[in-house]
Amino acid sequence: GGKEAFRPMAPALASAAVFKMLGDELPAHPELIKKVNGVYQYVLTSGGKEAGSYVVDLKNGAGAVKEGKADKADCTITISDEDFVALFSGKANPQQMFMQGKLKIKGNMSYAMKLQELTKLKPKSKL
Numbered sequence: 001g002g003k004e005a006f007r008p009m010a011p012a013l014a015s016a017a018v019f020k021m022l023g024d025e026l027p028a029h030p031e032l033i034k035k036v037n038g039v040y041q042y043v044l045t046s047g048g049k050e051a052g053s054y055v056v057d058l059k060n061g062a063g064a065v066k067e068g069k070a071d072k073a074d075c076t077i078t079i080s081d082e083d084f085v086a087l088f089s090g091k092a093n094p095q096q097m098f099m100q101g102k103l104k105i106k107g108n109m110s111y112a113m114k115l116q117e118l119t120k121l122k123p124k125s126k127l
Contacts, residue, residue, distance in 0.1 A: 015044050015084040019054045023065035025121045032121070033063050038111040040118075041073035046081045056118065075111035078104040088119055 019042075026032070036058040044052040055070040057063055079087070083102050086092040094115055097103035105112045 013044060013046065013052050013081050015042075015052070015054075015081045018085055018088045019056075019065050019067070022056065022118070022121050026063045026065060029121060030062065032117055033058050033061075036111070036114045036117055038074035038108070038114065039070050039072065040111065040115075041070045041076040042084070043076065043078040044081050044084060045078065051081060058118075073107065075105060075107040077112075077115070078106075090119070 039059050040056040042054045042056065043050060044054070046052075052067070053069055054065065054067055055073070056065050057070070059074075079097070079102065083092060083097060087094060087097065087103075094103060098105065098112075
């Protein structure tokens, strides 16, 4: 038995695939940058612990999606890995999640309202 061996940032996060897809889709949607004009920090949790973080930049240049922490985010969203995937696959409603405390938002609430815009980045094929 003993303690679990140290694992690097688990690539097991299902959300990683969603962020990759967002990054691939973003260049095709320049209107989003104009519309949202903000930087989102996503903090993903798994089993109640922080499991990963991603920056979705919808403000600078053509926008970007990258792993890590933003220098200055307009809005920080904390959500579990599985809830994030549910959100983007359209199985969950962000307002409901927020009410249930599954979606925590720090920062400017007007950016939180624009979260819906991000879910439009889904490619036509279902996740």
